[in-house]
Amino acid sequence: KAAFVSMVSHEVTSHLGAIEGYLNMLLYQGVKDQRTKQVMERTVLRASTLRTLLIELMDLSALETGTFAVTRVPVELEAVVHDAVEVCAEAARAKNIGLTVDHSTAAGGCSVLADRGALLTVLRNLVENAIKYTPADGHVRVSTACQPLFATVRVVDDGIGMSDEERARVFEEFYRVRNPHTAQIPGTGLGLSLVKRLVEIHDGTIEVRSSPGNGSEFVVRLPRPTDC
Ligand code: ADP
Numbered sequence: 001k002a003a004f005v006s007m008v009s010h011e012v013t014s015h016l017g018a019i020e021g022y023l024n025m026l027l028y029q030g031v032k033d034q035r036t037k038q039v040m041e042r043t044v045l046r047a048s049t050l051r052t053l054l055i056e057l058m059d060l061s062a063l064e065t066g067t068f069a070v071t072r073v074p075v076e077l078e079a080v081v082h083d084a085v086e087v088c089a090e091a092a093r094a095k096n097i098g099l100t101v102d103h104s105t106a107a108g109g110c111s112v113l114a115d116r117g118a119l120l121t122v123l124r125n126l127v128e129n130a131i132k133y134t135p136a137d138g139h140v141r142v143s144t145a146c147q148p149l150f151a152t153v154r155v156v157d158d159g160i161g162m163s164d165e166e167r168a169r170v171f172e173e174f175y176r177v178r179n180p181h182t183a184q185i186p187g188t189g190l191g192l193s194l195v196k197r198l199v200e201i202h203d204g205t206i207e208v209r210s211s212p213g214n215g216s217e218f219v220v221r222l223p224r225p226t227d228c
Contacts, residue, residue: 002065009058016051020044049186056190059121060173063197070118070201074111074225077119077144077151078103084123085142088131095136099127102143110146112222118198119222125191126155126218132185133216134159150221158215167210171196 023044031037062068085101092099103110112119123142130140134157145152160181162170169175176182176189199206203223210216 006058009054013051013054016047020047045186049188053188053190056188056194059194060190070115072113072115075114075116075119077110077112080116080119081123081142081144081153084120084127087124088127091131092140095131097131097134098139100141102141104143104145110144110151111225112151113225114202114222122195122198122220123153125195129191130155130157149224151224153220154217156215156217161212161214161216162210163212167208170208
């Protein structure tokens with residue numbers, strides 16, 4: 001049954017990806033009628049949210065059943081941060097959000113014991129959220145710090161923030177803050193539950209500090225290889 005569900009999900013995600021691709025191609029070629037253009041853009045957004053939802057559900061179910069493949073090896077943290085920021089750079093540019101990276105480690109780098117793909121998913125989710133929940137012209141800062149046993153990644157934004165009650169629930173599956181600030185922002189409510197599970201299978205921790213109107217700070221701590 002699990003194999004069947006996984007196969008169907010893969011089929012659906014690949015068809016959705018193709019739909020997104022075709023629509024983006026038409027949009028790129030230019031659509032004169034503004035209403036048609038708007039409807040096509042909304043369709044791309046819906047298809048992309050649905051595809052993300054399926055991928056996150058598949059990952060969460062694999063984590064649940066213990067079939068999520070994780071290979072932990074020494075990975076250069078700065079390089080993965082760089083890739084995560086690169087993936088999100090266009091979204092930041094579109095909102096004129098300053099996206100900066102700061103590594104406090106001296107040259108030589110900082111390695112963590114991680115699965116590169118899973119770590120990229122964690123960091124990409126946090127940076128994507130920081131951009132999504134920060135109004136235009138805001139700032140998102142990603143920084144790393146290296147200690148002998150642990151490395152820390154901070155993703156700080158000066159966006160809409162959250163109340164204490166909201167903050168306490170963000171890692172719950174399907175939880176999304178509902179208020180006028182978030183009404184137009186698409187999402188699945190699964191990203192942060194996936195992030196937390198992935199951090200935990202790395203024997204790491206994740207914390208969040210936030211207050212309404214004053215932005216949010218997510219802090220991930222990951223173990224370093226013992227011989228580094
Ligand atoms: P979503 O797909 O809705 O973004 P997540 O699981 O990633 O789902 O996040 C859960 C909820 O936590 C979001 O809907 C949003 O309300 C809140 N949230 C997450 N990151 C931030 C942030 N950086 N600033 C403010 N709110 C956030």
